[in-house]
Amino acid sequence: MLRLKQWYKNLVVFLPIIFAEAVFVDGALLKIVLAFFSLCLVSSASYVINDIVDAREDRKHPEKKLRAIASGKVSVGCALLVSILLLFIGMIGAGKVSVLFSYFALALFLSTQLYIFFLKKVLFADVLSISTNFVIRAIAGAVAINVRVSPWLVLCTFFLSLFLAAAKRKGDLGLAKNNYTPEITEKLMTFSTVALIMSYSLYSFLSIYPALIITLPFAIYTVFSYSRITDTNKAVARNPERALLDIKIILGIILWVTATLIVIYL
Numbered sequence: 001m002l003r004l005k006q007w008y009k010n011l012v013v014f015l016p017i018i019f020a021e022a023v024f025v026d027g028a029l030l031k032i033v034l035a036f037f038s039l040c041l042v043s044s045a046s047y048v049i050n051d052i053v054d055a056r057e058d059r060k061h062p063e064k065k066l067r068a069i070a071s072g073k074v075s076v077g078c079a080l081l082v083s084i085l086l087l088f089i090g091m092i093g094a095g096k097v098s099v100l101f102s103y104f105a106l107a108l109f110l111s112t113q114l115y116i117f118f119l120k121k122v123l124f125a126d127v128l129s130i131s132t133n134f135v136i137r138a139i140a141g142a143v144a145i146n147v148r149v150s151p152w153l154v155l156c157t158f159f160l161s162l163f164l165a166a167a168k169r170k171g172d173l174g175l176a177k178n179n180y181t182p183e184i185t186e187k188l189m190t191f192s193t194v195a196l197i198m199s200y201s202l203y204s205f206l207s208i209y210p211a212l213i214i215t216l217p218f219a220i221y222t223v224f225s226y227s228r229i230t231d232t233n234k235a236v237a238r239n240p241e242r243a244l245l246d247i248k249i250i251l252g253i254i255l256w257v258t259a260t261l262i263v264i265y266l
Helices: 004-019 028-058 076-097 099-119 125-144 151-172 182-206 210-232 234-238 240-245 247-265
Strands: none
Touching (some): 004 125, 004 151, 004 240, 004 247, 028 076, 028 099, 028 125, 076 099, 099 125, 151 182, 151 210, 151 234, 151 240, 210 240, 210 247, 234 240, 240 247
């Protein structure tokens, strides 16, 4: 019910500490780890609320009908209590990071509620809302360690999320009713892929680390590999964490991260 597998979304809070060369700054890593787990708890609180709202529709879905609330394993009252508790603990943790960070944690929760209750079934607004939530997470990571918010952080995070969301909508085709068609999802995938690669390429060229250009082949390889997998395996598109079971994607990520750390820190 807490969707621990989807906590990977909050890993974007680590981007600012890596690209701001702040990994070895006193206390920064501890703060960002606390920030990560705080956002994970806040996110899980929203997942529970989402499952309460969608329980009736989830029972008609071939995969989602197995969710705890939809299947009746957990009552709505118990789930709501768990959600409140998660939000409370998550916000306490966020406050320990900083007051400003707690505002962003709350903003993430409220933005997610906006998605759950109003934007989820609105064409394009749904994926844009999801992408905005990723940006909130990334900015929150910068706020947690008090470093400048780079516009490239916002752009790259936004288009990465849009890319993943487009792939998910593509994977959902045929399983659930939505406003998307194969033609729309293909166009959205093409746009988000090009936008993601271009934004990261421009960052590599224009950043204070010009040698980051050597990471481009690894980044592009990983993006293309993921796109290929989502074409052949719809389950991966619906559950991006499953892509980490693919050796090619794991290799691409390892090479990209290693090259990035070498350029920035060595």
